[in-house]
Amino acid sequence: MVAKSLTEVRSVIGCDLGITKLLHLSDGYQFPNPKFGNNKKVRRLLKTRQRRVNRKVKGSNNRRNASRKVGRLHKKIADKRQAHQWWVAKTVTNRRVDAIALEDLNVSGMLRRCRAKKDEESGRFLPNGQSRKVGLNRAISDAAWNELILKIEYLAAKQGKIAIKINPKHSSTECRNCGHVDRSNRDGEKFICSACGFFAHADISAAKNIRDRALEMVRRDSTEPVAKAAKRPKYCKEKSLRPSGKGGEPGNLGNKDIKTAMS
Numbered sequence: 001m002v003a004k005s006l007t008e009v010r011s012v013i014g015c016d017l018g019i020t021k022l023l024h025l026s027d028g029y030q031f032p033n034p035k036f037g038n039n040k041k042v043r044r045l046l047k048t049r050q051r052r053v054n055r056k057v058k059g060s061n062n063r064r065n066a067s068r069k070v071g072r073l074h075k076k077i078a079d080k081r082q083a084h085q086w087w088v089a090k091t092v093t094n095r096r097v098d099a100i101a102l103e104d105l106n107v108s109g110m111l112r113r114c115r116a117k118k119d120e121e122s123g124r125f126l127p128n129g130q131s132r133k134v135g136l137n138r139a140i141s142d143a144a145w146n147e148l149i150l151k152i153e154y155l156a157a158k159q160g161k162i163a164i165k166i167n168p169k170h171s172s173t174e175c176r177n178c179g180h181v182d183r184s185n186r187d188g189e190k191f192i193c194s195a196c197g198f199f200a201h202a203d204i205s206a207a208k209n210i211r212d213r214a215l216e217m218v219r220r221d222s223t224e225p226v227a228k229a230a231k232r233p234k235y236c237k238e239k240s241l242r243p244s245g246k247g248g249e250p251g252n253l254g255n256k257d258i259k260t261a262m263s
Contacts, residue, residue: 004162009098009218012164014211015152016171016203017103019139020189023088023148024203026211027095031088037077038142046073081144089151093159100156101214104165107146111137164214171213172206 014026022033036042049070056063092100114133117126153163172191174181177198185193191202 011097012099012214013097014101014207016207024207026207036080085148093155099162101164101210103168166210166213171209
């Protein structure tokens with residue numbers, strides 16, 4: 001199917017990638033991140049099987065069989081991840097929209113090692129935070145964001161939809177109400193603007209910011225600025241993201257948090 005041009009786009013949905021949840025959409029839908037290769041059970045099993053390989057005699061049949069078990073485990077993890085990503089990509093592209101706004105991430109740069117810090121006086125190397133970054137790098141690699149983006153772009157092209165790459169800079173720290181940008185606005189999955197008191201789910205707010213930036217791009221290229229945000233489909237049965245009285249989902253604000261933020 002021939003993809004539409006930007007001038008023909010009438011509705012857009014924004015996507016924000018994450019670790020706790022794999023993908024957040026601007027309509028409130030959240031996709032879970034199963035962490036197929038980054039959970040304790042799999043990591044322990046993989047470590048055990050690799051240890052068994054190292055204890056076998058090199059060149060022996062026992063070592064070859066142990067290596068095959070390690071390879072089968074890696075393939076099982078990869079197959080599960082691929083199946084889950086295809087399901088996510090299909091669900092996203094089946095939305096009744098003309099375009100899908102995605103983050104233009106430099107994943108290889110995010111996985112790069114921290115620069116070494118050297119003391120000029122003593123000549124010794126100082127702590128640079130690389131040890132704390134190992135866990136984040138492992139989680140990003142397991143999420144395989146680039147592969148998911150490629151799947152979404154492929155299925156969107158098959159359905160004649162446009163995948164728009166958006167610069168995600170400050171998307172999670174920018175207030176949608178007043179435009180104030182501050183790192184202190186975000187506290188985990190909570191977003192509370194330090195300027196106007198606006199509160200929301202941080203990742204869903206970021207997805208909406210990405211959607212709005214895509215709409216601005218469409219309006220600049222179109223002579224008729226009629227593009228609009230995608231509405232939440234009726235067939236979605238997720239829980240409401242509005243704050244509840246006793247306690248809502250992680251990242252949502254309760255009544256006590258709202259009173260504290262507005263005071």
